[in-house]
Amino acid sequence: MNERLAVNTMSLELGQPGAHAGALMNSTEELVARVRAGDEEAFRLIFDRYSRPVLGFIFDMVGDRSLAEDLAQETFVRAYRGLQTLREETKLSTWLFGIARNCALEQLRTRRRNAGNVEIDAEPAFELHDHARTPSGQLLDKELSGVIQTALARLDEDKRTVFTLKVLQQRSYEEIAEITGFSVGKLKTDLHRARAEMRKRIGPYLGGEQ
C-alpha cells in the first residue's frame, strides 16, 4: 500500500518531473507514442491507469471475478497488439473499453452457446430475506452489491453495457456511443429501459425510500 501510495503521490505532484513520475506525468498521447516505439514500461503505465475501470466494466458485464480477470488480460494484450491501429490517441480510454466490451460479448456468446442457449436472464434472482425487513438503511453494502449485481446480470447485453458505462462508470453519451457503436438515440432508449428494469429489481430492497 505504501509503495503504491508513494507512486501515486508522485503522480499527483504535478510539475515535478522524475524517472518514476508514473502515469499522471505522461499524457495519453505520450504514452501511446512510447509504446509504439517499443517502450513496455509505458504500456505498464497505461495498464495502471485503466486496469481498474476496465476490470470493473468487464466484471459488470460477465458477473464472474475470475473470468473478468482473464478477459481484462485479453483486453490489454489485444490493445498492445493493436495499438498501431489506434488513430486518435486521446481516445485511448474509449478504445480500451471498446475492446473490453468485445471480449466480454464474445465470452457471453460462447457461454450461451455452451449452455444450450440458456439466456443469462434465466439465471435465478438473487434472493435476500423478507423484503419488509430489509429497508435501505439496514441493508448492508455487501448485500446491496449482490442485489445490484444480480439485477445487472438480468439486463440484456445492450442495456447492461449502456447502464454500466453510464451509471457505474460515469461515461458521457458521446463516449458510450464511441465504445459501443450505438447511435445516441439507441443508447438513450436502452439506458432509460435499463434504469427502469433496475429500479424494478432493486426497488423492493430499498424500502420506502424511493
Add this chain to the structure above:
Amino acid sequence: MRCEDCLPLVEEYFDGEVEGTMATRMGAHLSACATCAAALDALSFEQEIYARYDRGGLEVSPDLWSRVSAEIARDARPAERPAAPRPFLSRVREQLAAGLAAFAARPALASSLALLLVGVTAGSLWLARRVQPVVPSGVAENLPPARVVPSPAAPGVAPGVNTPTTGSLNVETHDVYRAAAVPSRDDSREPAAGPRPPAPTPAAVDDVMALLGSASAPQANPNIVVIRPDGHEGADATAALFINASAPARDSGAASEGGRLLDPGEKEVARHLEQTQMLLRSFKNARASEAGSLDIDYEKNLSRKLLAENATLKLEADVKGDKDTKQVLDTIEPFLLDIANLRENPSRDEVRSIKDRVRKNEIVAALQVY
C-alpha cells in the same frame, strides 16, 4: 415548459446531456414543478445507491500485469515461441545439413561441390527472378495485404520467390501474426485461362526452397513470405502457429510475486479514493446551460459525504504516521471542498472553473492509477 415536455428529458438532464436553452428552461421548470423535481430526486437517490455498489471488493490482482506482461513478451520474442511444425522446410534444411556434414569429412569434394552449389544458387536466383508471379487471378487479390508485403529486412525477396504452380497455393509466413487460414484453390475447378508463364521444374522449385530454407532461417528473417505448391500441411502448420501464439501465458510463478492483501483501513482508503474519482468524473461530465444554472445537487451531497470521510481518513493516516496516504487525501480535499461549497444553481463559469482545475490536474487519471 410543461411536464409532458420535461419528464421525458429528466434522465438526460440528470446525466448532464441537455444543453443550451433547453437546459435553462428545464432548470426553471424543475425548480417550480414538484412532480418533475421528484423524478429528478429519484434519479439522484438511485445514483447514490449505485455509488455504493462495490463489486464484492473487486481489485486488480497483483499478478494481472504479470500475465499481460508475459503475453506481451511473447510477442516481442517470436523466435522463442514454441516451434510449430514446418515439415517441408524442416525436411529440406535437415537434408542440406546432413549433406554438408558428409562433405566436411572430404575437403576436396566439399570444395568442388561448393563451387557447384554457387553455380546452382546463381542459376536458381536467376530463374527465380525471371519467374513471373503466377498466382491465379482472383487468388492474389484475395490474399490479405500482410501476406504479400516483403520483409523490410529483405526487400524484394517475397516477389522473387513467387513460384508458378498448378497445385493449390499455400502461403507460409514466419510472422505468426500475419498467419491465418490459407486460401487455396483447386486447379481442377479453375476455368482454363489464357496462356500461362512457363512453369519451372519441381527441381528448380526445390532449389529455391532449399536456398530459402538454409539461408533464411526464421530467426534471421522472420517476415519472409513463402508461397509454395503444397497440400494442406502448410495450412495446418500455420494454424498451429497461430494457435500456439494465442495460447494464454499463465506464469504460475509470477502469481505469487508482489501480491499482498490490503488491510481494512487500506481498503477503506482505496474505496474512498475510487468514490472520489467517480464523483469527479461525474462532475466533469455535468454540463451547464448556455446562460443558466446546472443541477449538481447529487455531486454536492456526495462531496460533503466524502469530505467528512476524507477528514476522518486523514486523521487516521496522521495517527498511523502514513504520510503518503495523508498527502493523497490532502490533494483531493480542495476539489471536494470546492464542489461541496458550490452555491445553489451555480453559474456555468463557477462550474467550469472547477472542471478546468480537475482536468488540468488530471486528478481523475491519478485516482484511477490508485
